Amino acid sequence: MKKYVLLILCFSFFITLHAQELEVSVTINTPKLQTADPKVFETLETAIQEFMNNQKWTDGTYEPLERIKVNIVMTITKELSANTFEADLSLQSIRPVFNSTYETPLFKHQDKDVTFSYQQFQPLEYSQTTFTNNLTFVLAYYAYMVIGMDYDSFSPFGGDPYYQQAQDIVNRVPPTIASNVPGWRSVENNRNRYWLVENMLSPRIRPFRQAIYDYHRQGLDMMYQDAYAARAVMTLAIESLAEVNQSYPNSVIMQVFANTKSDEIIEIYKAGATQEKNSVIKVMERVDPSRASNYRQGIGK
Known part of the structure; x- marks a missing residue:
């Protein structure tokens, strides 16, 4: 044996x-x-x-x-x-x-x-x-x-x-x-x-890559501990995408991010505070205009 x-x-x-x-x-x-x-x-x-x-x-x-x-x-x-x-x-x-x-x-x-x-x-x-x-x-x-x-x-x-x-x-x-x-x-x-x-x-995409870390490691991975604090970190990560979208407009990686994360972002922010919802909707409408109505209707206010 x-x-x-x-x-x-x-x-x-x-x-x-x-x-x-x-x-x-x-x-x-x-x-x-x-x-x-x-x-x-x-x-x-x-x-x-x-x-x-x-x-x-x-x-x-x-x-x-x-x-x-x-x-x-x-x-x-x-x-x-x-x-x-x-x-x-x-x-x-x-x-x-x-x-x-x-x-x-x-x-x-x-x-x-x-x-x-x-x-x-x-x-x-x-x-x-x-x-x-x-x-x-x-x-x-x-x-x-x-x-x-x-x-x-x-x-x-x-x-x-x-x-x-x-x-x-x-x-x-x-x-x-x-x-x-x-x-x-x-x-x-x-x-x-x-x-x-x-x-x-590209140096212009560095804030996006930092956001990927913050969104996942400091946000999603911390949800079990404190969902409110974790979502606040994720909100800041998403808000930083506005800077990337402005410095590198029409970048393919931003579209990849939107294709990958749109459904998840909508589900997460359904439970968010009004200020968080408005901020995320505003950014995602710019980053992912083809799904603007999805964010407005899915996340709500």
Whole structure:
């Protein structure tokens, strides 16, 4: 019996030491598939999940319960050839809230500029020194963006090294590739992968990143202790977004924040004081004008 107990303890220790950073689930939708074998995407679904979950993205040690939960939905929008496709990639990461069963959405984003080639059973390989292929570079880029945002929520500007890794990926895409597949160049638009990581490393966005820490670590994580004081901290964090919106108007990261947090903010401030409600509504109407009526009606006064 002791041998079995020892074996279980050793196995658990082994898993703990080797647990990676991400716990990713993947779904691939193929609503417009015409010629490619659907089984190819079943294989790809598994390949992406294993790639994201088994790759060692940081130097840190993660216990299984500390892994960052991420949901990825890839929708194939166009077949360019038998094994080349265009796709939308939707990602959402979630973060546990301290001393609570609640999990808060942390990063929610849709990338409509994913072009890739894949043959069934093709291994997904990534190198930190050379370009491998567009799919693994896109996946690695978002792995670092998700990890960076998670670190920012636990320590001020803790995501810096991971955003730098994401920017390094952008810089390593060969010009011949970047000119033929969208998402990597600054000249395309201000909503692509280039600008998303540029935002996170921009001095103008620093108050936003401080707000991410305050909102989560000093706000949500403290709700169990004193909901009124925690919400007051969160209110100050949201108010600071007005400064970011003014110094860096139309930034993609502010839209990502609004897409991620709008429903949560509405639910939290339903119970807020009138002054808090008015302040949050005023800021969010400017940051997220397309949902202005949602904030007014949902939060109330």
